Amino acid sequence: MAKIESLTPEQWAEVHQHRDQVIERCLNQPLDHNKIGQSIGACYEAVGEKPPLAIVWAPGPVAALAWSAILRAEGEKPEARQLGDQLGDQLWDQLRDQLRDQLGDQLRGQLWDQLGDQLWDQLWDQLRGQLWDQLWGQLQDQLWDQLGGQLGDQLRGQLWDQLWDQLGDQLGGQLGGQLRGQLWDQLRGQLGGQLNGAIASGWWLTDYEFWLHIAQISGITPPDEATLSLARQAADMLTPTMIIPLRGVCIAVDQHTALHRDNRNRLHCTDGAAWAWADGTQIYALDGIRVPEWVVRRPDPKRIISDELPNTEQRRVAMAHYGWDRAVDDLNLKIIEASDNPVWGTLYALPETLVERGQATLLVCQNASPDRDGTVRTYGLLASSEARTVVAAQASLAQLSESEWLTLEGAS
Amino acid sequence: MITHQEVADRTGTEIPPHLIAQAEVPVATNWRQGDVYVMKHAAGPKGTGIDISKGAGHKVVAGEADRNSHILNGDGMFYPGRYRSDFDYGLLIVPAATDENPAPLAVLTHTDEHGSVAFGPGSYRVFGQVSHETEIRRATD
Numbered sequence: 001m002a003k004i005e006s007l008t009p010e011q012w013a014e015v016h017q018h019r020d021q022v023i024e025r026c027l028n029q030p031l032d033h034n035k036i037g038q039s040i041g042a043c044y045e046a047v048g049e050k051p052p053l054a055i056v057w058a059p060g061p062v063a064a065l066a067w068s069a070i071l072r073a074e075g076e077k078p079e080a081r082q083l084g085d086q087l088g089d090q091l092w093d094q095l096r097d098q099l100r101d102q103l104g105d106q107l108r109g110q111l112w113d114q115l116g117d118q119l120w121d122q123l124w125d126q127l128r129g130q131l132w133d134q135l136w137g138q139l140q141d142q143l144w145d146q147l148g149g150q151l152g153d154q155l156r157g158q159l160w161d162q163l164w165d166q167l168g169d170q171l172g173g174q175l176g177g178q179l180r181g182q183l184w185d186q187l188r189g190q191l192g193g194q195l196n197g198a199i200a201s202g203w204w205l206t207d208y209e210f211w212l213h214i215a216q217i218s219g220i221t222p223p224d225e226a227t228l229s230l231a232r233q234a235a236d237m238l239t240p241t242m243i244i245p246l247r248g249v250c251i252a253v254d255q256h257t258a259l260h261r262d263n264r265n266r267l268h269c270t271d272g273a274a275w276a277w278a279d280g281t282q283i284y285a286l287d288g289i290r291v292p293e294w295v296v297r298r299p300d301p302k303r304i305i306s307d308e309l310p311n312t313e314q315r316r317v318a319m320a321h322y323g324w325d326r327a328v329d330d331l332n333l334k335i336i337e338a339s340d341n342p343v344w345g346t347l348y349a350l351p352e353t354l355v356e357r358g359q360a361t362l363l364v365c366q367n368a369s370p371d372r373d374g375t376v377r378t379y380g381l382l383a384s385s386e387a388r389t390v391v392a393a394q395a396s397l398a399q400l401s402e403s404e405w406l407t408l409e410g411a412s
Numbered sequence: 413m414i415t416h417q418e419v420a421d422r423t424g425t426e427i428p429p430h431l432i433a434q435a436e437v438p439v440a441t442n443w444r445q446g447d448v449y450v451m452k453h454a455a456g457p458k459g460t461g462i463d464i465s466k467g468a469g470h471k472v473v474a475g476e477a478d479r480n481s482h483i484l485n486g487d488g489m490f491y492p493g494r495y496r497s498d499f500d501y502g503l504l505i506v507p508a509a510t511d512e513n514p515a516p517l518a519v520l521t522h523t524d525e526h527g528s529v530a531f532g533p534g535s536y537r538v539f540g541q542v543s544h545e546t547e548i549r550r551a552t553d
Binding site: 313360361367368369370371377381382384385396397398399400404407409410411412 | 438440441442443444445446449451497499522525526527528529539541542543544545
């Protein structure tokens with residue numbers, strides 16, 4: 001059988017459309033609870049489990065993890081099995097492994113020999129790679145990191161009470177109230193462990209969507225209908241940012257309340273949380289770098305250069321958000337050299353708390369052309385640490401020698 | 413010097429209205445437009461070139477939704493690749509004058525705040541500004 005070696009422009013347009021539709025479904029549209037619920041049930045049955053008695057929609061990732069811990073603890077107690085005798089075991093590993101066994105081998109086995117190597121590479125890059133980058137690399141990986149480090153903090157205080165009450169409401173008040181006081185210490189120990197798998201939906205999803213699109217390319221002999229149908233159900237099940245499949249109950253995280261990204265799809269918001277849910281889970285980020293809330297809402301250059309921010313990437317984006325030109329005045333940065341030409345700029349030494357030792361100098365310059373509103377933008381650039389003159393700093397930004405840089409006739 | 417109107421007429425591009433006041437576009441051999449440098453560079457082209465005279469030209473740096481993009485228009489070819497540094501976008505080659513085109517020019521325009529600049533016959537390295545962070549990386553607006 002001849003392999004398909006290339007796609008037509010129309011077929012590539014369909015690839016891009018599929019990619020965009022998946023991103024739209026996962027990130028921008030209200031989640032279809034019924035469809036996802038049916039898919040979860042089908043996937044449970046496919047791995048030999050009864051469909052969950054309830055699909056619980058958590059208002060955010062922290063709530064989902066807390067509820068999961070509550071339900072698992074509840075399920076371990078003989079006197080507290082109001083939801084049946086099978087509640088609470090984690091099914092994530094079982095679902096992942098058995099679905100992979102049932103689907104992965106069949107999809108790959110049927111489709112692999114039908115496309116040329118170069119086309120696989122192109123499809124991998126244009127479909128799976130971009131989905132992976134947007135859903136996992138830029139978003140879920142950040143959520144994973146944040147929750148891994150801050151779960152205890154996120155659950156303190158009122159949030160705990162609120163989440164407990166909400167779960168009780170969803171399950172018809174069937175939770176044993178006596179558990180509440182006993183669970184806190186136990187939960188804190190379990191929460192981190194539950195992260196494993198729960199947020200990997202983007203990783204899985206991209207895999208299934210990749211194979212599903214290839215199976216529908218014109219000229220391809222697709223796998224059997226049952227395989228395709230299960231793959232579709234698995235992809236739909238994984239649409240939420242996070243699901244926690246337990247025996248008897250599946251917890252799924254409902255759609256976020258806010259998601260802001262920059263033009264490179266990185267989490268980015270300069271006036272609020274970049275990613276937020278109704279349970280109070282919030283991620284603040286600038287240029288894809290997670291930062292504490294105060295960096296966005298109450299930026300303070302003295303705090304930025306202190307040890308409060310643990311790494312230079314955070315300090316750099318935080319200071320860029322605050323404004324290098326403002327920081328220069330607020331921090332009384334030491335001038336190394338000032339040019340008479342504001343486009344060439346003024347060179348400052350940077351405190352070692354702001355950048356790694358000897359890493360860079362700061363060149364504050366003006367744009368050579370005005371913005372649309374007529375103002376001239378001032379901005380800061382991190383130049384070579386070895387620069388002791390404005391020209392040397394400018395040359396380091398262009399990776400030129402000073403004499404080469406001086407041959408520039410102008411800037412605009 | 414040529415005028416922005418001439419650039420618009422020759423390349424079919426729209427010049428941002430706030431830059432129209434700068435009626436003249438410099439013709440240069442070494443220039444910086446925002447965080448993009450264009451400098452005379454003796455080198456032969458690599459790979460397949462892009463004809464910058466076609467359509468709306470070639471976006472050397474493509475910003476989101478056509479914002480903050482640096483675009484080459486006019487006469488010549490652009491050959492993406494590395495010619496001296498890892499931060500090169502490619503090589504611009506503006507052809508020599510002919511009877512049909514006695515004054516060939518390539519023009520680098522910008523969709524937002526940066527004024528245009530034109531380049532006469534010759535070869536030019538087009539490259540980006542860097543930022544000295546934990547590692548040297550391409551600067552981003």
